[in-house]
Amino acid sequence: MILIIGGAYQGKLDYAKDTFGITDEDVFICDAGKIDFSKRCIYKIEEFAYGHPDPLGYFQAHREEWQNSILILRDVFCGVVPMGAENRAWRQNTGRLAQYLSKEAAQVSRIFCGLEQRLK
């Protein structure tokens, strides 16, 4: 599994397309609580985490399904602690999930202004 992280609008999906030759058909775009591991690239995992009570538990339970995937997750961990409980939970859940995925990944890339920084 390859994990691509980075801030909003940094070019994470473009990096995946350019580097791994994936097209729009290969990409599943997550929405609140919704995810589908049948596609090669899973994009906006933070949005799945936004609407799911236990995103880390879900990924652990479906571990076999994403072993060969390209996972893209926006880092949402660096700002001020959000005022709203929902956003606080989102930030924590997404951070914990990112740590788990990063440990599992064969490669971790952070995208900064369109440029790749290899973290693992």
Add this chain to the structure above:
Amino acid sequence: MTYFISGGAKNGKSTLAQALAVALGGKRFYVATMISTGEEDDDRIRRHIADRDGMGFETVECFKNIMSVADPDGTFLVDNVTSLIQNALFPVEKNYEMDLEAADRCADGLIQFAGTVRHAVFVSDYIYSDAERYSESTEMYRKCLADIDRRLAKVCDTVIEVSAGQLTIHKGDLCI
């Protein structure tokens, strides 16, 4: 040489940018981009002017169209890209009503500028890693700034991220 510098607030981006511009030599220009909206901004501007004192910069004001100050022989410090995009996207003269075309023109101007002047150091702000759900206009602002950041990072020789004064060089060399 062209440099693109980004990172969090108060991490040393401007200090690095000034040092780079001085080291690059030639006729130095500081592009002042911020439209003051009151006492707080005036203070900030005064502090920045004092910081640059004795470094040999000529200050040129430019709030939108950066090509209007381009000089092929000049070394330019553009601090910062964020203000230029903000001024274009939310024009004060139109009561801050969002103008996407103006932001596009501003971005195109910056790319053209990078290819015109002798040396340039661009400073931007990294505002993309928090857990806030912003309003549509704020998201548009973040997206416009990120788009120009990526375009500048692509054309600039060197791309540096500054964190607490420490540098991560994402592309090219420091060369000083």
